[in-house]
Amino acid sequence: MNSSIPAGTNLPPRASSGGTWVLSLTGICFLFGMLLAMQIRAQQKVSARRDSDRSTPMLAQNEILSLRKRLARESAGRAAMQAKLNKVQQDLALAATGSLSQKTKLQAQMQDLQMLAGLTPVRGSGVVVTMTDHPKAAKGGGSDGFLYGIVHDFDILQVVNELRAAGAEAIAVQGAGGEPIRVTGFSPIRCVGPVIYVDGEGVAPPFRVEAVGNADRMAAALRMPDGIVDKFSVLFPIKVREADDLKLPASESAPKMRVAKAN
Amino acid sequence: MIFLPILALAGGFALFYFSGRGFEADEVFARYTAIAVLAGLDTVLGGLRARLSNQFDDVIFVTGFFANALLASGLVLLGEKLGLETGFGDERVSAMMIAAVVVFGSRIFNNLAALRRMLIERWRARKNLRESRKSTPEFREDLRGA
Numbered sequence: 006m007n008s009s010i011p012a013g014t015n016l017p018p019r020a021s022s023g024g025t026w027v028l029s030l031t032g033i034c035f036l037f038g039m040l041l042a043m044q045i046r047a048q049q050k051v052s053a054r055r056d057s058d059r060s061t062p063m064l065a066q067n068e069i070l071s072l073r074k075r076l077a078r079e080s081a082g083r084a085a086m087q088a089k090l091n092k093v094q095q096d097l098a099l100a101a102t103g104s105l106s107q108k109t110k111l112q113a114q115m116q117d118l119q120m121l122a123g124l125t126p127v128r129g130s131g132v133v134v135t136m137t138d139h140p141k142a143a144k145g146g147g148s149d150g151f152l153y154g155i156v157h158d159f160d161i162l163q164v165v166n167e168l169r170a171a172g173a174e175a176i177a178v179q180g181a182g183g184e185p186i187r188v189t190g191f192s193p194i195r196c197v198g199p200v201i202y203v204d205g206e207g208v209a210p211p212f213r214v215e216a217v218g219n220a221d222r223m224a225a226a227l228r229m230p231d232g233i234v235d236k237f238s239v240l241f242p243i244k245v246r247e248a249d250d251l252k253l254p255a256s257e258s259a260p261k262m263r264v265a266k267a268n
Numbered sequence: 269m270i271f272l273p274i275l276a277l278a279g280g281f282a283l284f285y286f287s288g289r290g291f292e293a294d295e296v297f298a299r300y301t302a303i304a305v306l307a308g309l310d311t312v313l314g315g316l317r318a319r320l321s322n323q324f325d326d327v328i329f330v331t332g333f334f335a336n337a338l339l340a341s342g343l344v345l346l347g348e349k350l351g352l353e354t355g356f357g358d359e360r361v362s363a364m365m366i367a368a369v370v371v372f373g374s375r376i377f378n379n380l381a382a383l384r385r386m387l388i389e390r391w392r393a394r395k396n397l398r399e400s401r402k403s404t405p406e407f408r409e410d411l412r413g414a
Contacts, residue, residue, distance in 0.1 A: 025326055026315075026319055026324045026326060026329075027270075027272055027273065029326045029329055029330050030272075030273040030312075030315055030316075030319070030329070031272045031273045031275075031276040032276070032330075033273075033308075033311070033312060033315065033329065033330060033333045034273040034274070034276045034277040034280070034312060035276040035277065035279060035280040036280065036308070036333070037277060037280070037305075037308045037309070037311075037312055037333070038276065038277040038278065038279065038280030038281035038282075038283075038284070039280040039281070039283065039284045040301065040304060040305050040308055040337075041280075041281055041305055041308075042280065042281045042282070042283070042284035042285035043284055043301065044298065044301045044302055044304075044305045045285065046284070046285060047297070047298040047301065048298055048302070051298050
């Protein structure tokens with residue numbers, strides 16, 4: 006085209022002749038433009054599809070569905086767990102109330118048994134029997150060695166026995182200047198020499214036997230004709246009095262079961 | 269004359285971009301045509317460069333266009349068939365694709381640099397010639413005689 010260009014003087018001669026290069030370049034450029042356009046179009050479509058894949062409503066719908074399913078499954082599991090928990094709680098509450106009622110029952114039973122055994126202080130209405138040595142009782146003893154007119158251990162024992170027979174619920178013996186001593190099923194009443202021991206403790210006249218129970222019945226039992234009072238009053242002074250509010254202490258000596266076993 | 273190829277380029281592009289649907293969009297297929305486009309661009313630039321350095325050959329140019337495009341696509345395809353890939357799953361990248369992109373990219377850059385240099389040299393030479401013509405009529409006379 007431009008023959009006045011001084012460049013390329015030492016280059017080999019032009020391989021292409023005339024203006025055919027323009028034609029071939031034009032054709033190739035046309036093809037290249039087509040290819041470029043195709044490629045760009047295709048790439049646009051591809052990326053558009055990729056984007057739409059990412060945010061397609063169908064996909065979201067599927068996700069929602071699967072999430073809903075999962076939610077249903079989880080909440081079913083949760084309901085089951087809740088039911089289980091409720092049951093366990095109910096059982097626990099039942100057990101607690103059961104054990105509570107059992108406990109109170111056992112406690113009541115224990116209290117009853119303690120009262121029966123004389124291990125608790127008791128109070129209530131009953132009778133009081135007072136006995137004392139006859140003022141003119143012999144001091145040295147008779148020809149047979151028996152001292153009439155003084156209160157013996159078996160006298161007290163007899164009174165206690167009579168009271169028990171008359172339905173006494175709790176019995177205590179009090180010596181002069183001492184505390185009342187609760188008499189239980191294990192309490193010995195005996196004498197060693199001139200001293201009477203009730204449950205291991207020495208007591209001195211006048212004696213006071215207190216019994217809680219049906220006062221009328223016990224008083225009547227003691228006063229019945231030819232009964233305790235009749236028999237003893239010829240020997241020494243004995244008085245029976247009904248009392249409204251007696252307070253008996255607990256027994257202080259309970260035996261330890263060393264040989265006997267529960268059967 | 270140089271506007272003819274540019275017009276053809278724009279025309280072909282417009283023809284397919286605005287009217288045609290191209291080919292059915294396929295991610296796998298589009299990858300190979302991308303390499304073909306890169307090879308075609310390299311060939312066109314190489315052709316222009318050859319034209320400016322007076323080394324242009326029609327047959328070499330036309331065959332080079334198709335051969336480069338097909339070879340580039342084919343090599344990438346072969347690489348994928350051979351498992352020349354890096355990465356895992358959807359993030360896989362064809363190693364041959366990288367090779368083709370690197371090679372054609374550097375060639376395109378080289379071609380562009382050479383074109384720029386040639387064009388600038390041409391422009392300077394023409395300017396010098398014009399100035400020398402204006403300033404020294406004797407030389408002009410001399411040239412005319414040559």
